[in-house]
Amino acid sequence: MTNRFENKTVVVTGGTSGIGLATAKAFAAEGASVFITGRRREALDAAVKEIGGRVTAVQGDMSKLADIDRLYDAVQQKHSHIDVVFANAGGGEFAPLGAITEEHYQKTFDTNVKGVLFTVQKALPLLRDGGSIVLTSSTTGVSGTPAFSVYSATKAAVRNFARNWILDLKDRRIRVNAISPGVTETAGLNELFGGGDQADGTKSYLAGLIPAGRIGQPEEIAKAVLFLASDEASFVNGVELFVDGGQVQI
Template sequence: MTDRFNNKVVVVTGGTSGIGLATAKAFAAEGASVFITGRRKDALEAAMKSIGGRVTGVQGDMANLADIDRLYDAVQKKHQQIDVIFANAGGGEFAPLGAITEEHYQRTFDTNVKGVLFTVQKALPLLRDGASIVLNASTTSVSGTPAFSVYSATKAAVRNFARNWILDLKDRHIRVNAVSPGVTETHGLNHLFGGGEQAEGTKTQLAALIPAGRVGQPEEIAKAVLFLASDDASFVNGIELFVDGGLVQI
């Protein structure tokens, strides 16, 4: 383990499970002071214990602008600036065209697009020049999925944020990149696939389509996020890094 993030201040939204939790652990293990968010107090407390090191949990929903303000208030109480943001909080559910409700649309766009936008925008006064922003997109940004059009559209928007924000932030030398996970073993994915044997069956079917022959692990996505956030990627800017076992490359 290296110390690439020793004494760095890192914000990971949606850091209580899955990719967010794995990434927060990885940052903490490399010396960062990590701030995570989560909507449920019990999950937040459990995640903090799991992460260890210098971790601070802030309960909140990143679709709520007041909660984002509370996050950055908590950061300012301990630090003068932020070095890395991983805008990870998000989610989705299946709804085929013809069955999409206004509530489904609003909830998905509020969480995945509005939340990411204002998580980054409200951090700007605290972000140091030369900081790194990583956005969590998805392979659905470039590939179609049945009954998943609203979620896919939100992730295409997130990917496009990276392309535009590198221009808005170029004078401050702040890099913005997107990581796009493929099928990844998380609680959220199992819930999306119906849980239990149904979820396992769906993952087995999908694994057969992936050139790597399996689904991904949250820790594998975390490694990609840390690369993009680190000085190892100092000339990497505006990209979409697919971490999907090769699925969308074929």
């Protein structure tokens, strides 16, 4: 293990489970002071114990601007600046065209698009020049999925934030990149697929469609996020990095 993020301040939204938790652990293991967010206090407390190191949990819903303000107030109480923002909080549910409700649309876009936008925008006064922003997009942003159009549209929007923000932030030398995981073993995925044997069957089917022959692990996504956030990716800007076992490359 290296110390690429020694004395760095990192914000990870949606850091209580899955990809967010794995990434927060990886940053902490490499010396970072990590701030995580989540909606449920009990999940935050469990995540803090699992992450270890210098981690601070801030309860909040990133679709609510007041909660984002509270996050950055908490950061300012301990640090003068932020080095990395991993805008990861998000989620979605299945809803086929013809059954999409306004509530479904609003909830998904508020969490996945509004939340990402204002998580990043409100970080800018604290984000140091030359810092790094990583956004969580998805393979669904470039490939069709039945009954998943609203979620997929939000992830396409997130990917395009990266394309545009590198122009808005070029004078500050802040890099913005998007990570696009494929099917990844998380509690959220199991819930989306109905849990139990149903989820296992769906994951087994999907694994057969992936050239790597399996679904991904959160730790594998985390490694890619840390690369994009690190100085090793100093000339990587505006990209969408697929970590999907080759799923959308065929």
